[in-house]
Amino acid sequence: MSVCILSGLVSGFSPSIMSAKTLSGQEIFTKNCSVCHSVAPPPKNAPPITPLAFRYHQRFKTKKEGVNHLVAYLKSPNKNTSIDPQAITRFGLMPAMVLPDAELRTVAEWVWDQDNPNMGVGRGIGRGRGMNQ
Numbered sequence: 001m002s003v004c005i006l007s008g009l010v011s012g013f014s015p016s017i018m019s020a021k022t023l024s025g026q027e028i029f030t031k032n033c034s035v036c037h038s039v040a041p042p043p044k045n046a047p048p049i050t051p052l053a054f055r056y057h058q059r060f061k062t063k064k065e066g067v068n069h070l071v072a073y074l075k076s077p078n079k080n081t082s083i084d085p086q087a088i089t090r091f092g093l094m095p096a097m098v099l100p101d102a103e104l105r106t107v108a109e110w111v112w113d114q115d116n117p118n119m120g121v122g123r124g125i126g127r128g129r130g131m132n133q
């Protein structure tokens with residue numbers, strides 16, 4: 001009897017006494033974005049991250065510009081500012097992300113860093129392209 005009560009107490013306590021530690025970009029992505037986005041193709045309900053990162057690198061010269069644009073997009077997705085409007089045709093518009101600015105910035109930097117020139121992943125043709133003609 002007492003054992004039961006005890007174990008109930010213990011399991012009730014164990015998870016979730018987590019302090020507000022700073023999450024990494026990867027963790028923020030897994031928590032908030034990976035429902036829709038895969039990192040590399042094939043896509044889930046949204047374009048995969050590596051081809052998107054590649055487009056950001058093509059469009060913006062510096063990480064700072066790219067990250068600024070990305071943060072703005074995450075807050076308020078819009079087909080006029082999208083770097084890949086065809087993805088909207090294919091997947092629909094992304095919902096706005098309600099996250100603290102610091103987390104948006106961290107995850108945006110992580111997205112930017114997913115275009116790794118040494119890996120060759122996501123280079124060139126994004127999956128969302130040329131499929132609706």
Ligand code: HEC
Nearest residue numbers: 032033036046073077082083084087088091092093094097
């Ligand atoms: C409910 C599904 C969903 C979630 C959650 C989601 N996205 Fe998206 N995302 C989409 C879809 C759909 C698109 C393609 C259409 C568009 O660009 O709006 C997209 C587009 C994007 C783009 C391309 C933006 C551009 O400039 O065209 C980036 C980058 C991105 N998402 C990153 C993220 C990150 C980072 C998160 C988490 C903080 C996230 N997404 C969460 C569905 C989602």
